[in-house]
Amino acid sequence: MEVKIVAGIDIGGTNTKYGLVNENGKVLIHDSLPTKKFPNAEKFVASITKIILSEAQKIEGAELQGIGIGSPNGNYYSGTIGFAPNLPWKGVIPMAKLFMDAAHLPVALTNDAKAATIGEMIFGGAKNMKHFYFITLGTGLGSGIVVDGKIVYGHDGFAGEMGHTIVYENGRQCGCGRRGCLEQYCSATGITRTYLEIIDQSVKKLSIPREEVSSKFIYEKFRRGEIAAKQAFEFTGHVLGIALANACCYTSPEAIFLFGGLTLSGDAIFKPVRKSFRKNILNVYKGKTKILPSALPENEAGILGAASLMWNELKKYGK
Amino acid sequence: MEVKIVAGIDIGGTNTKYGLVNENGKVLIHDSLPTKKFPNAEKFVASITKIILSEAQKIEGAELQGIGIGSPNGNYYSGTIGFAPNLPWKGVIPMAKLFMDAAHLPVALTNDAKAATIGEMIFGGAKNMKHFYFITLGTGLGSGIVVDGKIVYGHDGFAGEMGHTIVYENGRQCGCGRRGCLEQYCSATGITRTYLEIIDQSVKKLSIPREEVSSKFIYEKFRRGEIAAKQAFEFTGHVLGIALANACCYTSPEAIFLFGGLTLSGDAIFKPVRKSFRKNILNVYKGKTKILPSALPENEAGILGAASLMWNELKKYGK
Numbered sequence: 070m071e072v073k074i075v076a077g078i079d080i081g082g083t084n085t086k087y088g089l090v091n092e093n094g095k096v097l098i099h100d101s102l103p104t105k106k107f108p109n110a111e112k113f114v115a116s117i118t119k120i121i122l123s124e125a126q127k128i129e130g131a132e133l134q135g136i137g138i139g140s141p142n143g144n145y146y147s148g149t150i151g152f153a154p155n156l157p158w159k160g161v162i163p164m165a166k167l168f169m170d171a172a173h174l175p176v177a178l179t180n181d182a183k184a185a186t187i188g189e190m191i192f193g194g195a196k197n198m199k200h201f202y203f204i205t206l207g208t209g210l211g212s213g214i215v216v217d218g219k220i221v222y223g224h225d226g227f228a229g230e231m232g233h234t235i236v237y238e239n240g241r242q243c244g245c246g247r248r249g250c251l252e253q254y255c256s257a258t259g260i261t262r263t264y265l266e267i268i269d270q271s272v273k274k275l276s277i278p279r280e281e282v283s284s285k286f287i288y289e290k291f292r293r294g295e296i297a298a299k300q301a302f303e304f305t306g307h308v309l310g311i312a313l314a315n316a317c318c319y320t321s322p323e324a325i326f327l328f329g330g331l332t333l334s335g336d337a338i339f340k341p342v343r344k345s346f347r348k349n350i351l352n353v354y355k356g357k358t359k360i361l362p363s364a365l366p367e368n369e370a371g372i373l374g375a376a377s378l379m380w381n382e383l384k385k386y387g388k
Numbered sequence: 389m390e391v392k393i394v395a396g397i398d399i400g401g402t403n404t405k406y407g408l409v410n411e412n413g414k415v416l417i418h419d420s421l422p423t424k425k426f427p428n429a430e431k432f433v434a435s436i437t438k439i440i441l442s443e444a445q446k447i448e449g450a451e452l453q454g455i456g457i458g459s460p461n462g463n464y465y466s467g468t469i470g471f472a473p474n475l476p477w478k479g480v481i482p483m484a485k486l487f488m489d490a491a492h493l494p495v496a497l498t499n500d501a502k503a504a505t506i507g508e509m510i511f512g513g514a515k516n517m518k519h520f521y522f523i524t525l526g527t528g529l530g531s532g533i534v535v536d537g538k539i540v541y542g543h544d545g546f547a548g549e550m551g552h553t554i555v556y557e558n559g560r561q562c563g564c565g566r567r568g569c570l571e572q573y574c575s576a577t578g579i580t581r582t583y584l585e586i587i588d589q590s591v592k593k594l595s596i597p598r599e600e601v602s603s604k605f606i607y608e609k610f611r612r613g614e615i616a617a618k619q620a621f622e623f624t625g626h627v628l629g630i631a632l633a634n635a636c637c638y639t640s641p642e643a644i645f646l647f648g649g650l651t652l653s654g655d656a657i658f659k660p661v662r663k664s665f666r667k668n669i670l671n672v673y674k675g676k677t678k679i680l681p682s683a684l685p686e687n688e689a690g691i692l693g694a695a696s697l698m699w700n701e702l703k704k705y706g707k
């Protein structure tokens with residue numbers, strides 16, 4: 070029996086995850102490689118292509134239809150990765166073309182947050198939804214916007230940078246060079262900054278070095294009833310709730326999905342977000358938009374997202 | 389010779405403007421009626437339909453194709469006008485259906501800002517643009533968002549309320565019941581509030597009663613070199629520049645069009661907006677997005693917008 074499959078590649082600064090995914094979103098095989106091991110993108114592409122083609126052959130009746138790629142700074146229109154600070158290769162990498170030349174298959178590329186957004190739409194909680202936001206709360210805050218059932222790329226392919234909307238003028242310094250960006254408040258990095266500020270203003274002393282404080286550590290403290298940790302979650306939820314209420318004023322979505330490290334804290338983060346959202350939402354939207362945890366499995370989301378980008382392309386062309 | 393035309397109706401709290409518009413966006417005839425004169429929507433619809441049908445008959449060879457309507461609180465999906473505080477008719481008015489029953493023609497309805505946005509896309513400065521924002525700076529701040537060449541309605545038809553994004557927590561009281569909404573800073577109302585605050589904090593005295601201060605008055609003062617007026621425009625531009633830079637993080641538009649009373653001040657408002665926008669835009673978007681005055685004629689924009697909504701519908705169905 071013929072089994073149509075696509076490859077999903079999730080390029081990260083440390084590791085690149087890859088896998089083969091069928092039409093139902095089942096990850097048939099998956100593995101990873103250390104990204105930094107490869108001195109240039111050509112060798113990286115050659116190695117991954119070789120593995121993918123060989124693994125696909127081992128699956129009985131499998132027909133590899135194409136390759137989907139999610140990457141930091143990936144651009145859907147150009148198929149390139151441009152100036153990604155966390156990747157080992159400098160300048161603009163024509164990543165989609167490199168894979169096309171190596172594998173002789175259709176290839177689509179976008180940034181990691183947009184790939185995961187398409188994953189949510191095709192295989193996750195947003196099936197049948199035409200309008201939604203997908204927000205990743207990891208080191209930064211990534212986002213994908215779906216309007217009328219399609220991901221929004223914008224005129225240059227770089228739409229969906231909600232993490233860099235300025236929420237506090239002259240606020241916290243952001244890696245982008247400006248101040249007050251949302252991701253400096255609402256992300257694993259953001260809650261850590263908030264927590265350390267709260268600790269610094271209190272008589273409390275940290276039990277570990279400052280550099281080791283993480284969102285996971287803060288959640289542990291929260292579970293043990295620590296006031297500072299509770300305040301950190303409250304403030305993070307407060308800021309994110311306003312930001313999401315504002316986001317509704319743009320595209321009026323049916324739902325907003327939250328994903329990533331910080332959401333593993335469950336109610337600790339969802340409760341204050343929903344409370345602030347309800348308080349700050351414009352009347353006309355009241356009670357209409359759900360704030361939900363992503364239905365994508367944390368460990369496979371990158372591969373699933375990248376694969377779903379390709380499935381989505383194939384669907385467009387009726388394959 | 390056959391001339392295809394549509395009717396455009398721009399419902400306002402004081403007056404309702406209507407006109408007949410050809411495929412090139414030429415307003416062939418236009419006039420207005422006092423909205424409040426009509427005790428109920430049925431009589432309003434009957435009067436306007438009668439006039440429109442009779443005027444259309446007077447144009448040689450004219451074939452009336454349909455009726456487009458722009459209205460405060462208009463909803464495209466349902467064709468209704470719901471709880472519009474400035475209209476004389478209460479509750480939810482099935483306005484599109486009323487016109488359809490009276491005129492036996494296709495009818496489309498949306499809110500006034502979205503109608504003007506489609507006007508900009510079809511007959512104005514956004515021809516051939518796939519991604520742009522349209523912002524009206526009048527009594528409030530209205531907005532329309534175009535993504536992939538289509539206006540964004542959202543899941544409920546109420547997308548595009550940028551005027552009600554919260555820009556200052558616990559900021560100025562807004563008519564929507566919340567605080568700190570963008571339209572309380574960036575609109576004719578907003579600049580007036582800012583100007584009065586500046587005057588109140590200075591030793592200067594107003595030459596007219598507070599209630600008579602308008603954006604036009606402030607612009608007159610600006611032209612005479614008054615510092616307070618200059619500061620009011622600077623602050624308004626500063627806030628709007630940040631808001632527009634943030635908007636780019638959502639859909640990455642090619643251009644942002646500004647329209648409405650406040651833009652009649654020309655460089656007095658455009659200069660500080662552009663300065664703040666350039667300063668606050670994320671690096672990846674730098675130099676890509678133009679901030680432009682709307683190309684719609686101020687006095688015909690409402691009719692043109694409503695008519696273009698109908699032209700756009702007819703195009704969809706290949707008429």
